[in-house]
Amino acid sequence: xxxxxxxxxxxxxxxxxxxxxxxxxxVLELTPGEIASAENISLKKGDVVTIWYKILKSSKDEGSTxxxxxxxxxxxxxILFDSLNVDAQDHVINSKKTKESYNxxxxxxxxxxxxxxxxxxxxxxxxxxxxxxxxxFDFKLTERSNQSSFFGNKLSIVLRKS
Amino acid sequence: xxxxxxxxxxxxxLFGLLSVLFLTSCKRVVKTDLDExxxxxxxxxxxxAEYQQMMNIKVPLKTVLVDQRYSITIPENSDFExxxxxxxxxxxxxxxxxxxxxxxxxxxxxxxxxRSEGLYSEEVYIVPGNDPxxxxxxxxxxxxxxxxxxxxxxxxxxxxxQGDTFFTYSIHYDDMKxxxxxxxxxxxxxxxxxKKQKLALSLLLVKHAKSLTAMDYPPVKFTSWNDYVQxxxxxxxxxxxxMFSKIEKELKFFLEPNExxxxxxxGNYTFVKLFRPSPDxxxxxxxxxxxxxxxxxxxxxxxxxxxILRLDxxxxxxxxxxxxxxxxxxxSKNDDGSISRKxxxxxxxxxxxxxxFILKTDKDLSPSDADFFVKMFSYFSKHYTINTxxxx
Numbered sequence: 001x002x003x004x005x006x007x008x009x010x011x012x013x014x015x016x017x018x019x020x021x022x023x024x025x026x027v028l029e030l031t032p033g034e035i036a037s038a039e040n041i042s043l044k045k046g047d048v049v050t051i052w053y054k055i056l057k058s059s060k061d062e063g064s065t066x067x068x069x070x071x072x073x074x075x076x077x078x079i080l081f082d083s084l085n086v087d088a089q090d091h092v093i094n095s096k097k098t099k100e101s102y103n104x105x106x107x108x109x110x111x112x113x114x115x116x117x118x119x120x121x122x123x124x125x126x127x128x129x130x131x132x133x134x135x136x137f138d139f140k141l142t143e144r145s146n147q148s149s150f151f152g153n154k155l156s157i158v159l160r161k162s
Numbered sequence: 163x164x165x166x167x168x169x170x171x172x173x174x175x176l177f178g179l180l181s182v183l184f185l186t187s188c189k190r191v192v193k194t195d196l197d198e199x200x201x202x203x204x205x206x207x208x209x210x211a212e213y214q215q216m217m218n219i220k221v222p223l224k225t226v227l228v229d230q231r232y233s234i235t236i237p238e239n240s241d242f243e244x245x246x247x248x249x250x251x252x253x254x255x256x257x258x259x260x261x262x263x264x265x266x267x268x269x270x271x272x273x274x275x276x277r278s279e280g281l282y283s284e285e286v287y288i289v290p291g292n293d294p295x296x297x298x299x300x301x302x303x304x305x306x307x308x309x310x311x312x313x314x315x316x317x318x319x320x321x322x323x324q325g326d327t328f329f330t331y332s333i334h335y336d337d338m339k340x341x342x343x344x345x346x347x348x349x350x351x352x353x354x355x356x357k358k359q360k361l362a363l364s365l366l367l368v369k370h371a372k373s374l375t376a377m378d379y380p381p382v383k384f385t386s387w388n389d390y391v392q393x394x395x396x397x398x399x400x401x402x403x404x405m406f407s408k409i410e411k412e413l414k415f416f417l418e419p420n421e422x423x424x425x426x427x428x429g430n431y432t433f434v435k436l437f438r439p440s441p442d443x444x445x446x447x448x449x450x451x452x453x454x455x456x457x458x459x460x461x462x463x464x465x466x467x468x469x470i471l472r473l474d475x476x477x478x479x480x481x482x483x484x485x486x487x488x489x490x491x492x493x494s495k496n497d498d499g500s501i502s503r504k505x506x507x508x509x510x511x512x513x514x515x516x517x518x519f520i521l522k523t524d525k526d527l528s529p530s531d532a533d534f535f536v537k538m539f540s541y542f543s544k545h546y547t548i549n550t551x552x553x554x
Contacts, residue, residue: 034426035408035416071415081415140416 021093022050022162029156030068030141038159039136047129048162049137051084052121054094056154059116066155071138072127084124084139095120121158205357208314208321208365216365220393222382223373228269232288232339235376239530240271240284252287254331254344255302264290271370274531275398278431281353282363286374287344294335297342302331313361319371321364326351328364332371345371354428359397366395387541390534391550401427402538406548409436409521413514413546422469424524437470437520444518447471447509451488454481470520471509485540486510489532506532510539514546 028036043049051070072080101114129135139157222238229244236242245268252259252268259266271284291297299320303309307324314321319332330347347367349360373379384390391399408425417423417438424432439447450471453459459473473479477492487510494503506527512519521539542548 031426033423035411037408037411069416071411078415138411138415 022048022160025049025159025161027054027156027158028137028139029154030139032066032141032143035138035140036157037136037138040134041137041159043129043133043135043161045129045131049127049129049135050123050160050162051125051127051137052093052123052158052160053084054119054121054154054156054158056117056119058100058153059118066141066143068155068157069140069142070125073136073138074131074133079130080127082125091123093121093123205313205361207312208361212362213314213365216362217369217372219366219369220382220384221366221369221373222384223376223379225377228288229267232267232336232341232343233377234269234286234288234343234374235379236271236286236374237273237370238382239534240273241528241530242286243270243272244268245270253304254287254346255304256306257297257301257344259287259289262289262291266290274433274527274534275401278433278525279401279427279429280350281397281401282347282349282367284367284370285346287342287346289342289344290340291335291342292340294337297333299331299333302333302344314365314368319368321361321368323357326357326360328360330364330367330371332368332374334375336375343374345374347371355397355400359395359400363395363397384533384537387537387548388550390537403549404428405434406542409434409542410547412436413512413519417519432524435522435524437522438517439470439520443470444520447520451481451509454479454490470522477505484533484536486543487536487539489536491529504529508532508535508539510536510543512539512543512546 025041026038028038030036053068068084070080070082070084071078096119098117098119099114100117101112104111104113137157137159141155223235224238225233225235226242227233228242229246246265266287266289269286269288271286275281276283299315299318302320303312303322309322310324312320312322318334319330321328321330323329328347328349330345332345334343334345335341336343345367347364347370349363353360384393405425405427409423412423412425413436417436419438420440420443422435422437424435426432437443447470450473454473457479459479471490474492477494480491480493482489487508490507490509492505492507493501496502506523506529508521508523508527510521512521521542523535527535538548541550
């Protein structure tokens with residue numbers, strides 16, 4: 001009987017030791033209006049590269065709507081140009097909320113303002129490598145609305161391979 | 163008893179098998195090229211062939227008069243600033259100029275690469291002295307500081323490195339004017355480039371240093387972007403190509419109508435802007451060009467245009483067309499009519515797949531920089547890249 005338990009336990013342990021989200025290839029921090037690139041990444045046919053957003057949002061700043069366009073190249077030829085799905089919330093990992101504060105002085109005296117910083121990663125797109133070779137990934141962040149600013153929030157792209 | 167023992171061995175076997183499976187299952191070594199970038203960056207002393215190769219590079223030169231007395235020959239694309247006394251301590255190796263008993267001149271050379279990005283710096287010091295043997299090249303190697311390697315040395319020049327900072331020094335004595343001409347070129351450790359590229363650039367600085375006293379040199383004119391690239395150090399070429407690979411991607415993929423982009427350099431500056439103007443903006447740009455050509459600007463045209471070509475009533479303008487580009491020189495005049503400042507801007511329309519873009523230099527250029535950008539932009543407007551290896 002205990003053999004079954006042992007088997008299950010080892011099976012779960014074995015699974016959890018694998019990296020189910022894939023191996024991290026690179027992290028690119030995005031700046032509005034600038035192209036950020038990961039160049040010359042060697043990939044094999046059939047590799048699946050998953051594009052994740054890593055977002056750091058602060059509740060004290062207005063949320064801004066943004067858009068990320070990306071381009072994947074092999075041997076100087078673009079093989080995919082598209083926009084990332086920014087609203088995807090199906091697969092969220094590494095979510096962490098922290099409470100932070102700052103002091104504000106006013107005529108009524110000092111007060112402490114509390115706000116929450118939410119950091120998480122969310123899966124956006126999967127790209128299956130069509131053939132062996134070196135690939136470049138370019139990303140450009142643009143803000144949709146001019147009213148709000150991206151200031152205070154941070155957005156990075158994490159590329160993982162599985 | 164046998165049953166128990168057999169069951170025990172079975173379990174042990176199963177346990178062993180699963181352990182092996184568990185230990186090996188997820189061990190995958192994935193090698194990416196990002197790791198390979200940090201390949202060996204060891205460099206050796208400059209060989210005669212490498213030295214000769216760099217000395218054969220064509221550098222357009224001009225001779226300028228400093229302090230109405232000294233003639234020096236500098237690269238044509240360089241400006242210079244002269245200061246008589248320097249408030250900061252100036253030490254060249256073991257020579258402390260501030261302790262020398264005569265006033266000296268400090269001539270700072272500036273070009274497009276040194277001005278904002280500070281890829282390197284070039285300083286010339288003119289120090290009066292009657293004894294030609296007062297200083298030698300050995301004095302320029304600081305004896306009390308650690309020198310990590312000397313990569314090149316001859317009777318009047320030296321290249322050495324301290325940490326990741328490359329120094330190029332040279333010393334000349336002018337018999338006629340009874341003065342020493344010191345040259346100091348520096349590529350800082352903050353510039354993160356391969357040592358090999360830094361050394362090649364340092365060698366070019368040796369050429370600059372050796373040209374300082376040249377009086378007779380052939381006129382050099384580059385006729386194409388390819389020509390420029392052939393006579394530029396790899397570090398500068400890579401720096402420009404790095405910036406333009408972003409401009410290239412903006413042109414081909416990212417830039418949308420009415421947008422503009424000016425990629426940031428590693429030092430967080432901008433130097434080129436790419437516009438994708440609306441039909442109205444484009445029309446307004448060409449109207450401005452026509453007015454400048456005819457030299458007819460009406461009062462209402464000032465400040466009225468969108469950003470691409472904005473005219474300011476404080477300036478008088480000149481426009482010339484070269485290789486599909488427009489070079490606009492704006493001069494501001496003092497009250498007495500003398501020109502106090504000249505700003506040069508290069509524009510180049512680029513047609514790509516039925517869409518019109520405009521390239522524009524983002525920084526105020528000196529007139530001597532214009533040709534470099536005209537050749538660069540003109541090449542880009544034909545090939546949609548400035549990488550000459552693709553279209554030699």
